[in-house]
Amino acid sequence: MMSLPILPTISTTFIVLSAITVAIGWYQIKQRRIETHKKTMITAAIFALIFFLIYASRTIFIGNTAFGGPDDLKIYYTVFLVFHIFLATTGAVFGIVTLLTGFNNKLSKHRKLGPITSIIWFFTAITGVAVYLLLYVFYHGGETTSVIKAILGF
Ligand code: HEM
Numbered sequence: 001m002m003s004l005p006i007l008p009t010i011s012t013t014f015i016v017l018s019a020i021t022v023a024i025g026w027y028q029i030k031q032r033r034i035e036t037h038k039k040t041m042i043t044a045a046i047f048a049l050i051f052f053l054i055y056a057s058r059t060i061f062i063g064n065t066a067f068g069g070p071d072d073l074k075i076y077y078t079v080f081l082v083f084h085i086f087l088a089t090t091g092a093v094f095g096i097v098t099l100l101t102g103f104n105n106k107l108s109k110h111r112k113l114g115p116i117t118s119i120i121w122f123f124t125a126i127t128g129v130a131v132y133l134l135l136y137v138f139y140h141g142g143e144t145t146s147v148i149k150a151i152l153g154f
Helices: 006-030 034-062 071-103 107-137 147-152
Strands: none
Touching: 006 034, 006 107, 034 071, 071 107
């Protein structure tokens, strides 16, 4: 039985939980359940925040893992990873603005942004799981170097 790295497994689980929660929140607003929609979307944001905190502390203190698969696949992996990072960053910015329009009752803006944010977030989760599988499940992760180590040299 192969072992999976604990922190990336936990953080990837939280992105998936966050996307599932957004889907539930979308379903709830389709049924005009506004208070439940609000609570569910706040929960989705908390899951996303937990993901980000684990991911960021791992990046700072332990480091990022290089792709450990075959060299000729590396370029495809890198392009895919950049696409995932782009989606995640866009999704985070859209997510914050969508939450703010919800809290501030700017509902015509919120109705336009809500579906876009949700769909970006679904693709963030799907591509995030794909990156996780490529990095740790299909292939063994390569070298891990921490930002602090890289900067301070210890
Ligand atoms: C503070 C948090 C939030 C509050 C108070 C809130 C409130 C609302 C309300 C009142 C509506 C109904 C608007 C209308 O039909 O007039 C709505 C719609 C919607 N919201 Fe939220 N929302 C929040 C967060 C979010 C977040 C974070 C997302 C996405 C990630 C989201 C996605 C949606 C979607 C998809 C719709 C349905 C739009 C449509 O089908 O026309 N909401 N929200």
